[in-house]
Amino acid sequence: MSAADLITSPPAREPARHSNLTRVVIYGLLLLFAFVYLIPLVVMVMTSLKPLDEVTGGNMFALPHHLTFDPWVQAWGEARIGVSDTAGIAGYFWNSIKMVVPAVAISTMLGALNGYVLTKWRFPGHKLVFGMMLFACFIPFQSVIIPMAVILGYLGEIGNSLIDATGYAFGFGNPTVNLVIVHVIYGLGFTTLFFRNYYEAFPTELVKAAQIDGASFFQIFRRILLPNSTPIIIVTVIYQFTNIWNDFLFGSTFAAGDSSPMTVALNNLVNTSTGIVEYNVNMAAAIIAAGPTLFVYIVGGRYFVRGLMAGAVKG
Amino acid sequence: MTVSVAPTVVKTTRARRGLARQRLQNLLPKLVLAPSFILVLVFVYGFNLWTFFLSFTNSKAFASTHLVGLLNYRRLWDWTFQSDPPSNWYTAIVNMGLFGGLYVFFCLVLGLTLAILLDQKIRGEGILRPIYLYPLALSFIVTGTAWKLFLDPGIGLEKAMHDWGWTSFHFDWVVNPRMMIYCVAIAGIWQTSGFVMAMFLAGLRGVDGEIIKAAQIDGASAFQTYRRIIIPIMRPVFLSAIIILTHMAIKSYDLVLSVTGKNPGGAAELPSTFMYSFTFTRNQMAVGSTAAVIMLMTIAAIMVPYLYSELREKGR
């Protein structure tokens, strides 16, 4: 198979032939699973469209009697979260975006570079380096919180000094920047894994050809590898986006307050220790909070599988 | 004479410049990798060393440097074998085994099943696929709550079944401390199996069609083709899936708390919740660190040989 084949067209397979009975069984199973997978979402959506008394009093599977969109309006812009002036989770939504976009971009870029080096510019011990980075995926986050906080504290002090000296902190000590740093670091293992596996299957001859053509290390990366990495970039971005968007532990610990991400706000809304539990608002907020990731999966699902296919899953 | 001298000079300087370039080129890849590696070294391995150190101290609310030897390890050792009544640590280990095993196993089985079913040239794959995938998009904070609500016999599934007349229906796992961990597993499997499905689907689509034709000609049934040919070919997919699943199982934290409701009877303890509660809630940081160290060593004992063999096998 030629280099171009490897990247552009997966090997085609003949359709499986089945008897009608088997077909029925296959479709039946698929639909059954789909049903089971959908139940929680359906319940969430229905709950979010009911008035509260109907939620607490009625059957959770029952369709809403009095359809209402109030919970959504409340969750988005009215529900008070703490004493802050921002009402609803709208403001925190933006916080999350500001944090997720750079974190995903940077960790993906670094992962791509690492994968490039680890497959196309091997050096003695490259396996050990990769193994160590991969094993880093497994550390329990609970035990890194305090030392991480100390280091972020130092960064904050650097920021203060910079403010004193230049009037500008250059992002040091900014909670959003801190979260970006944390997520980039703890996302490196996976992004490197994805790209390494992808580039492992990437024809080395292309790199050699480019070398002969006189392309430099970065030119080869930028001109040859990156333009042919779309599938794996999609996979990595989806994976990182989901994980970082849904992170609560780091978000609540390192960026509490005005700059806290969506999940923290959602938690503050859902997990209040007192007061009536407004399930309908909670569920609306939850769906809103999941909006971007849901969107990414529904729209990007096809590319996701395609991307995984293009090499991410090859050990 | 003069004519022949000049080229030599040019040649040597050119060679020297080439040498310097070459050296830079040789160094560049390492330079590019270095920042990431250093970050990992400091923020993962450095922090783990720190945790390791703390496990020998008497740190309570804050890190202390007062060494107490193996005291914390002895404590956890005792707790490891204390099953009547089970210590929280004992429960945590047992639950980790149960949860981790069920979670990884069923995610793989379900993921593979769904992938194989979807791979039968199904109409509407574009609709079905996101249905299996979407749960991963939801935050644990919410799905935990939703599942708790859903499984709660008083307001959820059981009540609904009773309302609809199936009064003998009984499902109370989520409020039965002994069964709780299975509920966590159910919610976890629901959340992740779609992702595994996507990975397997990708793996299946990547299998060379000629191999399948060959198997069919050899007289293998569809089932045999999958079991004997396709699934073994997808071994690398299993590697990736197992890595991702294991890491998710180990890190499951929000999910446990939100599904079980703060761990009644200490029955839903997992190492992650144990560590968290000892480090942050009970102000016994040293014990929490010790648990972290043991957990990490266990993971290392399982994963390192696996990673080693898988990475080694690929040779080169």
Place this chain on the structure above:
Amino acid sequence: MAFLEINALRKRFGALEIIKGIDLTLEKGGFLVLVGPSGCGKSTLLNMIAGLESITSGEISIDGDVINDLHPSKRDIAMVFQSYALYPNMSVAQNMAFGMEMRGVPKPERDKAVADVAKTLQIEHLLNRRPSQLSGGQRQRVAMGRALVRQPRVFLFDEPLSNLDAKLRVDMRIEIKRLHHQTGTTIVYVTHDQIEAMTLATRIAVLKDGELQQVGSPYEIYNTPANLFVADFMGSPSMNLIEAKVSKTNGAASIVVDRPGAEPIVLPAPNSADATKLRDGGIVILGIRPEAVSDPESADRKSKNIATFASHVDLVEPAGSDTFVVTKIAGKEVTARMRADADVRPGQNVSFAFNLDKAVLFDPQTSRRV
């Protein structure tokens, strides 16, 4: 001084030595084919010339410049890869121009060069396509075009035809040969296909296990293989190798092939062999190419040294232009090349004529030619 010189070249990966001290030269405009079975180190050698593999020891120079430490792009070479290695994200034109772009050649110049080469190779209509939209042969042409555009001092080809089907392979082979004639560039070409080696090369280097077996013109390699390996490897069908005994009477050596259940065949020693090295009763291996074995009628009339004997026919392979007849002599299969219309059937006893002018002898101990 030769144009391309390789001196005592070695390549080691840890304890494993892949290239074991190779010396090679190639004159300007020459066509050197590196041939050998897979794993013999021929591709590694090519990559070392290209600068894609580092050199453990030894020296490579082009036109007198030692290029050991030069970056591939500074060696003034071009390479055509087995998989063509076309950049899938670029059009054909962009692919061809990439090397010049990297060297900072202005765009108009690049376009012109690409257009010229495209014309030569008749791929003008493909310039705006992506590699994925091309057929195998077209990709091959583009890959060559990309190399040609550079106008390098040395062309490197790494099994460029192995991904093509048989007919296309022949066409492209001719194309490459024509190209070499037209442009007169120096070419190093790696293949495991000995026909390609024979047809293309001005000079063939046969490698095995990282060691050079023989270097020479195709004629030399074919007719006077240096050892058993080269004899066996080059030529299709391959050379017949028959164990025989030397019998010396009055200083004239003859070769005796024992046949169980039949009288031995006695052959005069071939001229190529150094009779002084033959010892009475010594064992040798007689190497004779199928075309030197035929039916007596079509045996070479100019030959002075023809031996005829009868043998049992095992198998007949009509190949259209020729008919190959397989017989067993001393337990060894011997293939004879007969006329296309030779009326031979399996089971018959047929007369075979050995043209011993074309035969060689090998010493089974050293496997070298005697």
Place this chain on the structure above:
Amino acid sequence: MKLRSILMASVMTAGALGLTSGAIAAEDKEIQMLHWWTSGGEAAALNVLKQDLAKEGYAWKDVPIAGGGGEGAMTALKAMVAAGNPPTASQILGYFAVDYAEAGKLGDISSLAKKEDWAKVVPQALQKFTTTDGKWDAVPVNIHSVNWVWINKSVMDKIGGTEPKNFDDFVALLGKAKAAGVIPLALGGQPWQEATLFDSVVASTGGIEFYKKAFVDLDEGALKSDTMKKSFDNLAKLRDYVDPNYAGRDWNLATAMVIKGDALVQVMGDWAKGEFRAANKEAGKDFLCYRFPGTDGSVIYNTDMFAMFKVSADRQGAQLALADATMSPSFQSAFNVVKGSVPARMDVPDTAFDMCGKKGIADVKAANAAGTFVGSMAQNYAQPPAVAGAYHDVVTKFFHGEIKTSDAAVAELDKALNNAK
């Protein structure tokens, strides 16, 4: 770091030389406040404080982290402190305040405390948590007590129940409810709720002195005593009156059961009253509040405090303003009316409080005077978190049947508490 101190030094020198007047680091007018009071009622109450401070020109920067009785918030707090970037103040509970004080992380607001004479108005017992070596470093916002029972009045009337005076009465009352087909005891099966219930059971079974001896002094004899065994037995009796789906239930859902009349009674701290209020239920009319039977006259307390962290000089003004505002009688009254608790100042009039609030205030005063004002074991007010955590473990395991007998429970309790000490 260095640059900064050099700059600071030069500014100071300049100030000392009189070259600049009033140019010394302007006061930071921002109050950064970490807490987990995010629900409507609590946030509204806290908003009073925010507005009070706004009048004085202070900006309120909210750092809310809800959930788990402040678990998430405590983690964030620890991280902020570790980073050397503590909030101006943080909501804090019991021994956590002591831990931070001992680690030298808390500031000193003694000047204000002395001026306002807080030592006089705040119960002595609370000052254990708000002061360190005589220095004030935290302010109490309220006094909660855990030995309350909350009863749905209409259910009570329906089954013809009367106020239970001792534990046996209580069991009898629960029995009545059970016979009437009502869930007798609404309980959330989470370790802290069960432990909170056990606080009351122990005080009821052994009396408040026994409670003190066992939990405050960790007296070996008391911990291993028959009285403790009996306490466990009594706790086991209550288990019979809980509905089957109690495990893992949140406390406010249990309260909701009482509010809706699905259950008769909940044993819970007075924060439960906030739920009744939020559901527009009136004390005395819709629901009844009694001390846990057999504990009348004693108050097992816990308190929400604002810990004042060691902050830079420019932030201290804001910190003092926050402390002052928090301790103002008007805020204490307004806040606690909403929260269900009673003011931490003994001199706040009870006029704004409902029947239960009034009783609470009177009880605290009486208990404080009588020496029956003791910290809750379950809520980290009798022992540090490590011991309290071990206590939670034993109680919840006993309640859920992991520990099978009261004998085993007593032995386990003694072992666990000693282990955690």
